Amino acid sequence: SAMREQKIQKTKTVCTFCGVGCSFDVWTKGRHILKIEPSEDAPANGISTCVKGKFGWDFVNSEERLTKPLIRRGDAFYESTWDEALDLIAEKFQTIKREYGPDSLGFISSSKVTNEENYLMQKLARSVFGTNNVDNCSRYCQSPATDGLMRTVGIGGDAGTIQDIAKAGLVMIVGANPAEAHPVLATRVKRAHKLNGQKLMVVDLRKHEMAERADLFIRPNQGTDHVWLSAVTKYIVDQNWHDAKFLSEKVTGFDDYLHSLEPYTLDYAEQVTGISREELIQMATMIHEADGVAVLWAMGVTQHCGGSETSGAISDLLLVTGNFARPGAGAFPLRGHNNVQGACDFGTLPNWLPGYQLVSDESARLKFEKAWGTPLSGVPGMDNQWMLNAILEGKLHGMYLMGEDMAWVDTNANHVHEALSHLDFFVVQDMFLTKTAQFADVILPASPSLEKEGTFTNTERRVQRLYQVMKPLGESRPDWEIICAIANRLGAGWTYEYPGDVMDEAAALAPIFAGVSYERLEGYKSLLWPVAPDGTDTPLLYTDGFGHPDGKAQLVSANWVPPMMPDKNYDLHLNNGRLLEHFHEGNMTDKSEGLRAKVPDTFLEVSPELAKERGLKDGTLVRLESPHGKVKVHVIVTDKVRGKELYLPMNTTSDESAVNLLTGPATDTRTDTPAYKETFVRMEILRTE
Ligand code: SF4
Numbered sequence: 160s161a162m163r164e165q166k167i168q169k170t171k172t173v174c175t176f177c178g179v180g181c182s183f184d185v186w187t188k189g190r191h192i193l194k195i196e197p198s199e200d201a202p203a204n205g206i207s208t209c210v211k212g213k214f215g216w217d218f219v220n221s222e223e224r225l226t227k228p229l230i231r232r233g234d235a236f237y238e239s240t241w242d243e244a245l246d247l248i249a250e251k252f253q254t255i256k257r258e259y260g261p262d263s264l265g266f267i268s269s270s271k272v273t274n275e276e277n278y279l280m281q282k283l284a285r286s287v288f289g290t291n292n293v294d295n296c297s298r299y300c301q302s303p304a305t306d307g308l309m310r311t312v313g314i315g316g317d318a319g320t321i322q323d324i325a326k327a328g329l330v331m332i333v334g335a336n337p338a339e340a341h342p343v344l345a346t347r348v349k350r351a352h353k354l355n356g357q358k359l360m361v362v363d364l365r366k367h368e369m370a371e372r373a374d375l376f377i378r379p380n381q382g383t384d385h386v387w388l389s390a391v392t393k394y395i396v397d398q399n400w401h402d403a404k405f406l407s408e409k410v411t412g413f414d415d416y417l418h419s420l421e422p423y424t425l426d427y428a429e430q431v432t433g434i435s436r437e438e439l440i441q442m443a444t445m446i447h448e449a450d451g452v453a454v455l456w457a458m459g460v461t462q463h464c465g466g467s468e469t470s471g472a473i474s475d476l477l478l479v480t481g482n483f484a485r486p487g488a489g490a491f492p493l494r495g496h497n498n499v500q501g502a503c504d505f506g507t508l509p510n511w512l513p514g515y516q517l518v519s520d521e522s523a524r525l526k527f528e529k530a531w532g533t534p535l536s537g538v539p540g541m542d543n544q545w546m547l548n549a550i551l552e553g554k555l556h557g558m559y560l561m562g563e564d565m566a567w568v569d570t571n572a573n574h575v576h577e578a579l580s581h582l583d584f585f586v587v588q589d590m591f592l593t594k595t596a597q598f599a600d601v602i603l604p605a606s607p608s609l610e611k612e613g614t615f616t617n618t619e620r621r622v623q624r625l626y627q628v629m630k631p632l633g634e635s636r637p638d639w640e641i642i643c644a645i646a647n648r649l650g651a652g653w654t655y656e657y658p659g660d661v662m663d664e665a666a667a668l669a670p671i672f673a674g675v676s677y678e679r680l681e682g683y684k685s686l687l688w689p690v691a692p693d694g695t696d697t698p699l700l701y702t703d704g705f706g707h708p709d710g711k712a713q714l715v716s717a718n719w720v721p722p723m724m725p726d727k728n729y730d731l732h733l734n735n736g737r738l739l740e741h742f743h744e745g746n747m748t749d750k751s752e753g754l755r756a757k758v759p760d761t762f763l764e765v766s767p768e769l770a771k772e773r774g775l776k777d778g779t780l781v782r783l784e785s786p787h788g789k790v791k792v793h794v795i796v797t798d799k800v801r802g803k804e805l806y807l808p809m810n811t812t813s814d815e816s817a818v819n820l821l822t823g824p825a826t827d828t829r830t831d832t833p834a835y836k837e838t839f840v841r842m843e844i845l846r847t848e
Contacts, residue, residue: 165189169196170628171682173615175271175608176211178494179203179321179343180617182683183212185609185628192216200683203321203617209342216609219632223591225604226633236602241634241644244601248559249648251584251600252288255557261289261536265546265555268295268507269562269638270496272605273613274622275661276638277498277505278513280561283642284540286533287651291509291518291540292555295502296563298543302830303461304492305503307470310715311478313706315515316500316620318489319453319699320687325351326487329358329449333384333473334459336736338368341493341618345369348455360445362387363459364734365764365806366799375441378801381732382463382722382837383432388472389717390428391443392479393420400447402481409705410478412714419716446480451487457495458736462836465720467829475714483712484701494618497608501616504672504688505665509540514669530668543569544831547578556583559645561638562605566594568809570822570833571787588641604635611637613658614680620687620697622672624680720828722837725803729785729839731769734806735818761816763792764806770796773842780846783807785838788820791845805840 167188174181181204186193195213197206218224228244229236255263266284268277277295284293297305305315312318324330325347337345345368351357352372361373362384370376379387395401396417406413425436434442446452454477460469474490482488494500506513516523519537528535541549547569549555558579569575579585579598587599596602608615609628616622631637636644639661643653655661659677666672674690686696704710725732763783765775775781779794783805792807792815800806807818825834 167193170626171624172609172628173497173623173625174208174212175497176215177341177497178499178618179341180497180615180619180621180623181208181212181343182623183208187628190220190629190632192219198683202623202683202685203619203621204343207343207346218590219607219609219629221591224632224635225590225592225602226635227604228634229602231600244603245644245648248586248601248645252557252559253649255583256288259556262292262540263554263556264288264290264292265541265549265558266290266293266507267543267546267558267560267563267565268293268502270296270499270502271562271608272638273498273608273611273625273658274501274505274616274665275613275658276561276642277502277507278661278665279639279642279646281506281513282531283646285527285535286531287646287649289534289536291536291538292546293507293540294509294543294546295499295507296496296568297499297503297508298830298832299568299835300458300495300832301461301492301499302832303466303827304456304470306467306830307472307474307715308490308492309706310471310713311474312483312490312701312712314700315503316688316700317491317618318483318701319486319491320619320621321347323486323489323699324348324453324455324491325355325357327351327357327449327451327453328487329360329445329452331360331362331446331452331454332369333362333454333456334461335455335457335493336363336365336367336369337455337493340457340495340736344493344618358445358449360442364800364804375438375445377434377438377442379432379434381734381804382465384460385465385469385472385717385719386423386428386431387434387439387442388469388476389420389423389719390425390439391446392472392476393423394425394440394443395447395479396420398443398447400443401479405481406479409484410712410714411709416475416714416716419718423717446476451485452477452480452482453488453491455491455493457493459836461827461832462834463720463722464825464827464834464837465722466827466832466834468718468720471715472717475717478712478714484699486699489700491618497617498615500618500620501614501622504616509542513665514671516669527668530664542831544826544833547575550578550581557585558582559586559588560595561588561642564589564593564595566598567817567819570819570835571824572817572819573788574824588638590635603641604633605641606631606635606637610635611639611658613639614662616688621685622675622680622688623685624677624682723825723834723839725839729841730803731840731842732804733783733785733818733821733838733840734800734804735809735822735835735838736806761792761808761813762795764797764800765794766800766802766804767796767798768802770794773844774847775844776847779844782843782845783821783840784843785821785823785840787823790816790818790820792816805842
């Protein structure tokens with residue numbers, strides 16, 4: 160009743176904005192959020208939050224929220240009932256499947272939605288429609304990190320906890336900007352640096368806040384991380400600083416690896432990376448002298464043609480120096496979205512069933528077939544890049560996309576728009592009428608995290624529960640309910656009553672979740688996978704051996720994939736990334752008053768050198784043009800960037816300034832992750848202010 164809704168309530172939730180996975184209480188009166196109150200019991204963040212977690216929630220009550228299903232009629236949409244929308248979806252997808260086969264359908268899941276919703280999305284694709292064409296946005300960010308870790312240490316997750324990072328003697332941050340993208344984690348590192356004498360090394364193109372604080376800040380040439388990593392590792396072995404005992408007991412492939420390192424001399428590395436010989440030796444020495452090395456990396460490494468190879472090289476360096484299986488050491492890829500880890504763990508990937516069981520593994524597949532009562536395809540499906548190309552080749556006809564603004568977050572936006580407009584039938588599920596939704600035939604109104612139950616998995620592999628803070632707005636529904644409704648329209652007969660039932664099913668089928676249950680996750684309790692049947696979880700990985708069948712880690716050979724380079728037509732390197740105040744392209748945070756007021760528009764960072772050469776000042780309006788598109792944006796002159804490097808944040812969905820109008824089609828050689836960071840543009844001044 161209205162009376163009850165107006166009672167003041169306190170409900171625990173998990174932040175929806177980044178992979179740190181802060182949890183806190185939300186005080187509400189009806190739909191009104193009174194305050195966000197952190198708790199000492201919160202396992203990842205304790206009493207800390209950042210501005211997004213504290214002030215970023217206005218979007219849930221935004222006037223722009225979708226509250227009814229919408230169906231396309233010509234160039235416009237009309238509001239429909241749920242029944243009409245669901246009937247239409249069932250009929251169209253069935254027709255496409257009948258006419259062109261199951262693999263003519265594609266399913267895009269979301270790193271914003273819960274584990275249970277991801278599980279259901281891949282189950283819908285695999286068991287109801289019979290295709291492995293299912294993917295999530297880790298393809299845009301962290302797939303290369305997962306690949307590098309899978310090949311070396313055998314598990315695609317952070318080696319330890321955020322608390323563990325504070326115990327490291329040396330933290331290396333490579334191609335990541337945690338002060339803005341993972342603020343509470345960065346706070347932990349800042350504190351350990353200040354109070355515990357922890358050393359900090361930052362390797363980045365851009366002099367961001369953590370770089371300013373670092374004991375050693377290194378600026379390599381773009382796309383050359385693999386080369387300095389390999390040279391530093393070779394130097395460490397040449398000095399006999401490697402951990403011979405660790406290598407002989409726990410690691411295979413050392414001889415082949417050493418052979419592959421031969422070309423990576425200090426001279427070669429100096430020439431390719433622009434890092435001086437002295438600095439390379441200083442890096443090796445800092446690593447050698449540290450008691451525990453933790454490497455944190457993100458999209459500055461992964462969004463390159465060689466993103467997977469470089470991620471493998473990071474893991475190699477840690478293995479050679481014995482920096483795994485103890486607190487304060489290991490590989491920490493920083494997951495961006497709140498649930499990018501969980502989306503992958505729960506199987507919205509074209510080659511993996513939930514819990515990293517290969518679709519091509521017959522015994523795994525049989526287990527799922529038996530549980531689901533349907534035959535499953537053993538052929539890996541298409542990833543999201545491949546799906547877009549398949550649309551234009553006439554091979555993919557229908558797509559169901561949940562919680563992903565693909566039209567702006569994928570590279571080469573003009574190409575994406577072209578592909579999406581060629582779908583025979585396109586269903587988009589979102590809270591807002593995003594750019595992507597404008598290409599849809601049916602738009603389904605979804606509920607945000609505050610309006611539903613479920614679990615998220617943060618960058619530490621920590622599974623945490625979120626509780627329903629408020630009822631879904633209007634006729635919007637939690638994503639899991641919508642997926643179930645679609646499945647049941649097609650006769651699936653799913654009987655999940657609440658997300659806990661879905662978790663129970665996943666726990667029974669995926670050994671890494673064997674002991675996960677909602678009871679064990681009550682309130683602020685959490686579990687870090689793998690979780691044994693008795694509920695014992697794993698804060699620190701690899702203490703009982705590595706993730707490969709023989710229990711050993713495997714060194715991967717050094718194999719540098721050189722980056723693309725500028726040419727005379729496109730002479731400037733365009734870097735891009737996040738901002739503290741906004742989440743990603745800003746669909747949620749630009750609807751929060753306080754955050755939008757702080758950063759109302761996007762901007763382009765240019766170096767003082769370039770400003771001088773081209774006559775640019777703060778506020779100058781410029782056009783950037785790449786072979787793929789153009790944008791207009793105002794300049795800020797700052798020494799955060801140097802020389803011919805530019806930096807354009809991704810916090811906008813404007814047709815005029817979205818960075819992905821400029822990015823191109825090149826991808827990582829092993830995972831198809833777009834090489835966002837290898838973008839070259841030319842600049843033209845439009846107006847000086
Ligand atoms: Fe949310 Fe991340 Fe900020 Fe924590 S650090 S409050 S998870 S955005």
